[in-house]
Amino acid sequence: MVKKILEASHAVAEAVKLCRPQVLGMYPITPSTHIPERLSEFVNNGEMDAKLIRVEAEFSAISSIVGASAAGSRVFTATSSQGLALMNEVLYAASGMRLPIVMVVANRALSAPINIWNDWQDAISERENGWIQFFVESSQEAVDTIIQAYKIAEDERVYNPVIVNIDGFYLTHVYEPVDIPDQEQVDNFLPPLNYKYKLDPTNPKTHGPFAYPVPYAKLKKRNFEDFHSFTPIIKEVHDDFAKEFGRSYGDGVIEEYKNDRPYVILTMGSLSGTVKEFVDSRDDVGLVRLRQYRPFPFEEVRNALEGKEMVLVVEKDVAFGSRSGAVFLDLRNALFDMKDKPRINNGIGGVGGTDITREDLGKAIDELKNKDGEIYWFEMRG
Amino acid sequence: MKEIRWHGRGGQGAVTAAEVLAIAAFKDGKFSQAFPHFGVERRGAPVMAFTRIDDKFIRLREHVYNPDYVVVLDPTLISAVDVTQGLKQDGMIIINTTKSADEIKQEIGKDYTVRVVDATNIALEIIGKPFVNMPMLGAFAKATGVVSINSVQEAIREKFRENKSVAEKNVEATLKTYESLK
Helix, strand or coil, rough: EEEEEEEEEHHHHHHHHHHHCCEEECCCCCCHHHHHHHHHHHHHHCCCCCEEEECHHHHHHHHHHHHHHHHCCCCEEEEEEHHHHHHHHHHHHHHHHHCCCCCCCCCCCCCCCCCCCCCHHHHHHCCCCCCCEEECCCHHHHHHHHHHHHHHHCCCCCCCCEEEEEECCCCCCCEEEEEEEEEEHHHHHCCCCCCCCCCCCCCCCCCCCCCCHHHHHHHHHHHHHHCCCCHHHHHHHHHHHHHCCCCCCCCCCCCEEEECCCCCEEEEHHHHHHHHHHCCCCCCCCEEEECCEEECHHHHHHHHHHCCCCCEEEEEEEEEECCCCCHHHHHHHHHHCCCCCEEEEECCCCCCHHCCHHHHHHHHHHHHHCCCCCEECCCCCC | CCCEEEEEEECCCHHHHHHHHHHHHHCCEEEEEEEEECCCCCEEEEEEEEEEECCCCCCCCCCCCCCCCCCCCCHHHHCCCCCCCCCCCCCCCEEEECHHHHHHHHHCCCCEEEECHHHHHHHHHHCCCCCCHHHHHHHHHHHHHHCCCHHHHHHHHHHCCCHHHHHHHHHHHHHHHHHHHH
């Protein structure tokens, strides 16, 4: 293991290289661009034995790796914002075919107006697409989660695509210390992909063909039910990783920090680091961080929030037409039939790259302590 | 924790300076974090970059609002942007200029500690080009003691490992600014 200062995007590229994907379908878009840049350097200088397909847009980036994945290759792509939106149609095909694809999304606001900065609207808008989604707090967690993501996606009990979300700029452009694991260690943890249902001319089959109403409905019901069976497997992979690499993130699904206090901030991604610093400055507030956003970890969240006075969900997105952010919807759903449930409020901030500070978190908590069901907009700074 | 804000113009390498300072501090056994001002960079336009240095892993990810130190790569920036914005009361400005510290204080009109060095001239003399971002790291090391000059030089060698002669010229210039800081 080598601990060094790396830009998170370059750490991501190192992690992808360690996982030995065979096909990369790449199209650059800010703030994900440094990832394909570094990967193409690796392929060009022979450090990586992979086919890098330089496509003309993100629709083709995802299409190319859907084909390669169905043929049994380990694949990778990365994108942001409009790029993810352009992939939309194919994302449903990938999850419908249960392909073990791993993609990094460097989270960025969606147009219009054009904005290159960080928020979560891109990933949140894909919350019904059937992909597993993680949000990570640090460069180190990005590296570790990518390695775990392949192991999860390629588990026979799962066979499902995975998105690893890393905050645009707040992580992608930040240099910080990161341990890059040894190749041998990663090879031991992640053996070569042997995809059971790969397209094979000697044993012809079809992926994702036409389905009449009843078989279609049956498949969707099965997908829907399978989806929530992934959580224990995700925890298992996380625990195996922790044993092998010596690093863990809560139970792999949620992370609790000083969660023995009456008030809780529930959030995701890199903002959690700032929240931890805020929590350290107080004696009444703790943190529950969702590492796994899809499938939403209902049981884990309920257990973590039992007996709390008030939970403030802080998120960088909105759910249009639902009068709140999207994470708040799931939380309200999770707590619906809980006895003596905490009051819950929704802080929306960080939209379009606006900054959320410790001071802002303090103001929000103090204003919302005794409230319930409020939608609170953070001060817009930056 | 110490927070450093770098002011430069697009193309002068403020982001690289912030990064190399983070590497140097890490070599000193500290934890560090560096990042650019999030935005769209244009050559010649005022840009900013940031470094945080601490004894423990830095979890904080909000913008830097109240830096302890400001490093100014280009003296003409003083009239273009407020380089003292949010600077702590006991903060320090380290600037590449041919002027004296008193002259800079008068220009800024605020009572901050100012340290000056003619990094452009040193860069022209040693590197042969007006690249002041690495040399200003030497001035920073001397003025603040937050990072050692040895680690700064090792960090430069690591960053420019693919071009040894460029690395060594920068290392030499760094030592010269370290010694010439006023």
